[in-house]
Structure formats: structure tokens, C-alpha cells
Amino acid sequence: VIHEERARQQRGHFNLVHFDSGYKADVYLSANDPLHPWALRNRRAIELGDYTLWLTPPEYVIVHKLEFFREGGGEKHIRDIRGMLAATDVDRALIEREVEARGLAGEWSRCGT
Numbered sequence: 001v002i003h004e005e006r007a008r009q010q011r012g013h014f015n016l017v018h019f020d021s022g023y024k025a026d027v028y029l030s031a032n033d034p035l036h037p038w039a040l041r042n043r044r045a046i047e048l049g050d051y052t053l054w055l056t057p058p059e060y061v062i063v064h065k066l067e068f069f070r071e072g073g074g075e076k077h078i079r080d081i082r083g084m085l086a087a088t089d090v091d092r093a094l095i096e097r098e099v100e101a102r103g104l105a106g107e108w109s110r111c112g113t
Helices: 002-006 035-041 058-072 075-087 092-102 105-109
Strands: 013-017 024-028 044-048 051-055
Touching (some): 002 013, 035 058, 058 092, 058 105, 092 105
Antiparallel strands (some): 044 051
16 A cells, blocks of 8 residues: 555555554655645654654644545545644644645635634
């Protein structure tokens, strides 16, 4: 799966699932998107026992979930975004710049913003 997704021109991705807990991580492979370098520079670390886990900034996830919603629908993306906005401080100005640049105003408005 990783090799197939890596070969995609845009938005190669896959999921990692921990079956015992049900936790899922979305893994997005680098593509020609200016938001990728920003996300790498602004990643966040959390400590899990002896391990450090690096997380993508929520703004990056929100912008890409808006794009996935535009491409295929799926209210789950909108619910996920609403949950992230309720639970996490985000840089709304950055999100709104990306929304404007990517033509996602309609999708963003569905999130209750």
C-alpha cells in the first residue's frame, strides 16, 4: 500500500490502525503542496512513555479535510473539523487564507465558522 500511495502524483495517503484501541492515524505522503513544508516546520510533539510522537498541526488537517469533503462529500470530514475546532486552539487566519486560496469557502462555512 505504501508503495502504491507513494507513486501517486497527489495526496498519497494511508491509515495506521491500532486494533486493540481503535485509534487511527492518517499518514499523508509529501506532495507538491506549499502547506506541507509549513506543516513539517510546525509539527507538534507529544510524549508517549519512552517515545515521542510528532503530530501534524490541526490547521493542516482541517484544510485537507475540507478538500477531501469537496472531492467526495462525506459528512464525517465536517464532523471531524467541528470536533477539532471545539477541542483545539487553531490559527483561524491561516485556515481562512488557505480556504480563500483553495476555493473552499462553501465547505468551510459548513463547519459552523
